[in-house]
Amino acid sequence: MTLKQFRNKPVVKIITNKYVLILGTFIVWMVFFDENSWLNHREFNKEIEKLQSEKEYYKSEIKKDDALIKNLDDKEELEKFAREEYKMKKENEDIYIIQYDTLEKK
Structure with a gap:
């Protein structure tokens, strides 16, 4: 096949x-x-999806x-929260904190 025959092929004509x-x-x-x-654009779309999932979280x-804040309007609930989360206590009251060992003994 010569160069002239090669150039006359339809595929070569379209490509050139x-x-x-x-x-x-x-x-x-x-x-x-x-x-x-x-x-x-693909990179930006991935970042947008990540930010939208963070927004939902x-x-x-x-x-x-908000539910916790509404719940803490009650004085008893506020006292319970303070005792459980911040280990607060009333005067003349003793608190015992029990911690469980989570490591397995060999």
Whole structure:
């Protein structure tokens, strides 16, 4: 097969068309090298998804804290919370803290 016969094939004519070459170069540039490339967009989308999941987590934590704050309006609940979380006590009262050993003994 000579070079002239090779150039006359339809696939080679399409590939060597100047518009196809320019379009191919443009696509490669936009996907890999441009500031707004597809790779950057993919990275930004992953970051957006991560931030949205964090947003949902913090919203649920805020709801839990709001429920706790409403619950602590009651004086007895506030006293119970202070005793359990901060080991507070009343005057003339002894508190015994029991800790369980979680390590296995050999």
